[in-house]
Amino acid sequence: MKRTLFVLAAGSLLLTGCSSDTGSEPAPTTETTVRAEPQQTTTTPAAATANPALGVRDPRCVPADPALVSFVQTGFTDSTLTLTNGTAIVHGDLTFVGATTLDGSGEMENRSDVWIVRDSLPYSLSGGARNATEWPNASGTLGISPGDERVQAVDSCVVAITTGR
Known part of the structure; x- marks a missing residue:
């Protein structure tokens, strides 16, 4: 599964929002791509036992x-x-x-x-x-x-x- 996250550097955000230079270009943004593999969880129910030696x-x-x-x-x-x-x-x-x-x-x-x-x-x-x-x-x-x-x-x-x- 591909997930794309856009990350704005805090400094860039501050400069863009607070810039007094009206002729300046907006601060560049950084794009990061993160691949998250699907999580596979397997659960096996605990077996019922009357034998405490098994520890279950x-x-x-x-x-x-x-x-x-x-x-x-x-x-x-x-x-x-x-x-x-x-x-x-x-x-x-x-x-x-x-x-x-x-x-x-x-x-x-x-x-x-x-x-x-x-x-x-x-x-x-x-x-x-x-x-x-x-x-x-x-x-x-x-x-x-x-x-x-x-x-x-x-x-x-x-x-x-x-x-x-």
Whole structure:
């Protein structure tokens, strides 16, 4: 694609506009031709993966609403436990929430735990979530197992955050 740009030197412009010599010729202009090659941008969508070793986060993962993470956290049987790295995948009327559980001193208790929220009620899914919270078991109630690809995906996203991948 050929684009032509006309460039007027600032000095020439000033001389032309402010010249008191009525018999002088207008200041010369400088013409510059610039060729801009078309930009070709290729994007490859990130592949969804449940394998954190690949270092690719599932594109469905988004930061979880802090209010939702706080609500899930209210189910802990040990009030000193907290959640960080809240991540979510929304799938229809289900929200898969993954987070890192920290103990009272801020040390990592579990790298990634997963809950499912349906109709504003959290259900525990991963081992750490089932053992540390009072929320109903998602496997028995919702029929969703820890091996479900959405569970694995949100878990992988949280693991990727904690490992810096």
